[in-house]
Amino acid sequence: MRNQGLTFVEVIVAAGALAVVLGFFTTLLVGNMRQTTIVGARAQANQIGVFLGRQILEADDRALPAEGQSLSWGYGQLNDASIGFATLTQERQFGNIALYRASITNQGAPSWAGSGWQISQYRIEVCWQSPEGERCVQQSIIGPAPALAGSEVVTNIN
Known part of the structure; x- marks a missing residue:
């Protein structure tokens, strides 16, 4: 008749199987956390781009x-x-703005714009550092030409 306990080999096999399962779940958890961080940073960068577009x-x-010129803000x-x-910094939806850099490039009037239109197309780029290196999001917006800045035509849009 056999004792009711486990043999040493059975304990080692069970511990090994448990270690493999825990290692698998840890890998999944760390990967998920990293992906969540990247998605959150990308959402933040897009929100900063929307803010700059509003400006x-x-x-x-x-x-x-x-x-043909650019404006840039470093980290x-x-x-x-x-x-x-x-x-x-007063906008509530933003986290740590210091972790982002941005640039706005004036690409000139769009090809479809009439000759009397005083508009420009702007490219907004917002970047941040991730564990894999710098990542960026880009947006485009049509807005007033710089010559119209401060004129009554475009003030108080909102």
Whole structure:
């Protein structure tokens, strides 16, 4: 008659199987956490791009580069009161703005625009650092030409 306990070999096999299962679930969990971080950072970058697009539509001089030119803000500069947008830190949906950099490029009037139209197409790029390196999102928007900044034509759009 056999004792009711487990043999040493059975315990080792069970511990090995448990280690394999735990290793598999840990790998899944870490991968899921990394993907969630990337998706969250991408959503934040898109929101910053929407904010910058709104600044363009409101004809904010700080967001309207001359035709063919770019404006850039490095990491930690977007929320700097002297060169960035102080109102960006007051927006509740944003996390740590210092982790992002952005640029706005004025690509000139779109090809379909009439000769009397004073509009420009802008490319907005917002980037952040991820474990795999820098990642960026890009957006395009049509807005007023820089010459119209501050004019009554485009103020108080909202």
